[in-house]
Amino acid sequence: MCLGVPGKVLAIDGMVATVDFFGVKKELRLDIVDEPVTVGDYVLNHVGYAIRRIPPEEVQETLALFEQILDITGAREDLMAMDVQGEIAAGRAKA
Amino acid sequence: MAKDLTQELKFRDPAKARALAEAMQRNLDAIGREVSVMHVCGSHEQAIARFGLRAVLPRQLQLIMGPGCPVCVTDGPEVDEAVALAGMGVHVCTYGDMLRLPGTSRSLADAQADGGKVHVVYSVDQAVELARAHPAEEVVFFASGFETTAVATAAAALAQPPKNFSILSVHKYVPAAMDLVAQSKQTKIEGFIAAGHAAIITGWAIFEPFAQKTNTPVVVAGFEPLDVLASIVKLTDLIRERKAEVFNAYPRCVTREGSQPAQRVLWKVFEARSGKWRGIAEVPEGNLDLRPEFAHLDARKRFRIDTGAVRDEAASGLEAECICGTIMMGLASPHDCTLFGKACVPESPVGACMVSSEGTCRIWHTYGGAPDLRGVGLPASSEG
Amino acid sequence: MEKLVQKIGLKHGSGGRAMRQLIEEVFLELASPVDGIGLSALDDGAALRIGDQWLVVTTDSHVVHPIFFPGGDIGRISVSGTVNDLAMMGATEPMGLTCAVILEDGFPRADLERIRDSMKATALEAGAPFVTGDTKVVGRGDADGIFINTTGVALTRRVVTDAGLRAGDLLIITGTIGDHGMAIMSKRHDLGLQGDLRSDVAPINGLIRAALAAGGDDVVAMKDPTRGGVAGSLHEMAAKGKVGVLIDEQAVPVRDEVRAAGDMLGIDPLLVANEGKAVIGVRAASAGKVLAALRAHPLGRDAAIFARALGERPGAVILDTGLGKRLLAEPEGELLPRIC
CATH class of the missing domain: 2.30.30.140 (SH3 type barrels.)
Structure with missing residues (x-):
């Protein structure tokens, strides 16, 4: 819009x-x-x-976010991924 | 050849886009049925259309364009007011999007052709400058757009504009559009992409009550191709996991609280009031009107606007038959509408879906349906 | 069914569907059979057989506002437009131009002389002599400053139309797109954009001569993407050739200034007018030769192969953005800056 x-x-x-x-x-x-x-x-x-x-650092943050979204989706059943998800949630709470 | 910020920062990287599209497909496969999601932002539709993103979406995913174009939902009688003002010899300045938007019978372009002093501006400041340059003449800014744009209008109102400057506000408020969708009893939409630039002002937390009320996830998205695709992947993640939460996928621009300076400016000048949206409904808190303290800048108070001469009463009759709202909810197709292609055509649209070049009815009218371009020109050519 | 319009609007002059519809509804009555290409072909001009050659005739009226703009003026456009229309039919050696001017009461003589000088310089550049003219003055308000009509005639042995595309042909654009329209828009709407936005207005008959010399009979279709931009030209070429056209957006040359202004104003450079460019359809085997010849010419340095004709989807123009594909709509009406 x-x-x-x-x-x-x-x-x-x-x-x-x-x-x-x-x-x-x-x-x-x-x-x-x-x-x-x-x-x-x-x-x-x-x-x-x-x-x-x-802020330039948040541009990097968005790009990193794309990678994370890809990682999570690609390795959904992987327990490691759950940790990353936790990190994103933590990052979000901070934002 | 161009090396702008967006490309430099790889927000348009085709390889990443393909990876995101594949991720989306995996999510849809995991969900195992058709899923409908809605974006509530005209600029998302523009980005999706401009970059051809529909052609890479999984077939089981239906991406519906919601009531997110502030120009399209501006009602005919509101345009009539601007046309009537132009007829009174007043300068009417407006954004380019609004010039050809029809009122009940005429547009500002028609008024201009008849000698009306209608000006296309890029910024409200150009209207203020025009007023300064012609102190003996009245200049009205016909102000359209969501809160993102309304903030600019508000800033101009607070910057001591000249006495011959006034505002005819048809600004609209995004959260109202979301509420409208939430209240629809009959809906098959399982997730929402929220408007990133409006959220810059209001903050993403404003969508939390919506997510809870509708038990539906919301992802706040930016407007680069990867922003849009990543948001849909995230949204399908949330749908698959049945999490009705708000996720901010546009952190470089949107914060939880939004822009405090912008909110202060916005609510100092405007208040949200109920108003009619074209082809949809009366929307509570859908319009941003000038507060009583700014009556001196309110064109509706300053002029006796008589739309009688430019108003077509028959148009209101037609509007009763318009099913735009249902089409926007993804519950009907343009062919279910008795007006489509007959009383409602791009030259004289009845509902919002026929106004925008990306509106569902407009696309069906121009292309005879929703085109599927996935296979065109394959196998891929080798030339540059 | 769309109803017939009862009043002419600005959109009927902007090179899109509305204009074509108006011409078909109103002016096609005037067409009569000729030995060659006549009015009914709705091409850039007509081609009439004279012995073993063709006499190409074209006419164009020029009503640009503002009349002086970065990169050119109404005089330069009035010569370039007509010379280029002749060239698009394959006639790159203009024999003569006419010049008919309609002036508004009160028009400054200094401006008129400046426009005359510009016409003279441009005609010299194109190798096109003025051979006759006409002057009229109308009352104040009956015209907007100055209108110029020019007509051009030229002989050619081979006529190139805009209908010659076949599946498999490649399309070349002779340089960067959108420069003219974006410069005019920025000036007309007083957008306060700083940067080198300037019109590309130029006579390109020399450039086209080089392309025809390199490609010969394999140059099968040409169109100058003026009003309606490259999108408008491709729509006409696709419809008349009964082919689909697939554009590779990444291959389309656009100057940074034009791209940046387009992003800001929400305007796609593919829809924006050019005044010194051509879209050339070439049989694939000769595309490399033609491209090299164009690039060797000063006005064709940025030439690029940017699209190809398809056997499927006749009449459709499809844009491959590198991320996905979409139908490229025909432009409708004057382009305006958008906010959403």
Whole structure:
């Protein structure tokens, strides 16, 4: 329902950030972003507003999650997998 | 040739996608029967369609598009209000999605063709700038979208817009769409993919009461191909294990609590009220209306909007026959509808399913059914 | 059954299904049999037999807004569009162009001269001489600044249509897609995008000449993907050739700027207009030769084989995204930035 595109913050001037979308740049407003943003951060753009600062470590976390989902499904009967599931649950509670 | 973030970060890796599709198949085999799941987000349908993901889903899995497109569910009489305003000589700014959306008889594109001052904008700020540039003229922002988009409208409302700027809100609220589905007595849906970008604002915990009430698992998903596929794998895991819980498969953007600054801004300006969704029903808390404190920015209060001249009463009669809601629940197909392809066509849609290019009725009308492309062009060609 | 529309809308001019339907419903009445390719073929132009050669005739009206945009202007488009339409029929040596201009009362002379200079430079580039013209002025509000119509004529020994695809043929795009339409959209809607979004408008008759020299009779179908984009061209080629077309999305050349703007605005570059590109259908055996010839030309450096014709699903255009497949719909109406 809402197009969101990630980009990298190049500069900040008050409530306005210049963001690189890997081909074009655009100024985004920072009025409603969830956390303070600094140069070099990734943010998600929706209708000209940054709606989320994307912490790089959480990008890695999502990728790791895919691996875990695959592992669990591939080795469902494996008891080891149950441990991993427990870890995901723990990770989720933390999130 | 492009090297954007998403590709760099391997959210579109075909090998991983195949592995996820195989995992999905194994889950479906283990479940051993047909399973229907629903996503409640138009952008998920866009991502699924754009990347051709339906062609890799297991045959036993039915993926249904729920009432998740805020443009499609905007009701005809709401569009009539914007068309009437354009007819009064007021500047009407709106997102590109809304321009061709028909009211009961006319769209803003029609109003524009008749000389109405209708502008397509990418951001609410462009509407505010237009108002600043023409202080003697009235500028109305016809504001559509779910809470993700409403937050931007709210931010503009709080940033001291000029006096000649006002808002005609047709913003919709996602949790209301979920409740609508939950209340349907007759449903075969066993799991839900929840809207990732709305959840950025509200947080994923908002879906927990829903999961409990419906005894159905919910997975919050992002919009890259691997996000969508991994979410469906996870959802089928939960279905197989009969766990009615909420799982956040989009942790890089969604947290449990959501964005506090955005929620503050949203609820300062808007309140959730009951409203009619096109072809579906009266939805409690389905619409986001401006709070009374913002009456000075509310186009409905500022203008006497008379839709009489642009309203087609016969359209309301037709709407009574529309079975969009049932089709969205996966309980009927477009051919069960008496209006389909006759009174309801893409040029003059009655229900939401015919409005969106990804709507079930629209796809059936364009392609004569749901196309199955799994085998096309095989064996694989060798050219670049 | 769709009811007949009683009023013309903007969608009837945007190169998609609505426009084709309007032409079929209204203008096909005018078609009469000719020795060659006439109006009823609904191709880029007509081809009339003259001895052992063909006289190719094409006409095009240009109404672009804004009239000056990054990478070009209405003058350059008006020459390129007509030269390219001739080239798409196999006629790459224009004999003459006409120029008919409709001006709105009050149009600045300086702008007109700037447009004239651009037309002159582009005609020189294409080797196409202007041979006659016409000027009209209408009242304020009766036209939007300036409209330009150009007609072109050329002789050729072999006509290439847009209907020649057979199963097994390969399709080449002569360069990056979506550049023109995205540049115009960014400017028209004042989207505040910073970056090198510029139109690809150019006469490509020289490029096509190189392709025809390399491929000869194995070049079987051509179309310039202007309004309606590559998707629109492929729909026409698939329908007229009674083949399916399968696109390999990964092979489609798109500049980063266009891809990024498309992602942000929710617009697929395959639907976006080009003004200096061609889709060329080639028998598979000659595809390599033609591709090499195109890449050797300055306007064809990014050329790529990006699709093939199938014996199954006649009329359908299918996109293989690398992750799955989908039907690529025909564009309907003006492309607009989306939020969802």
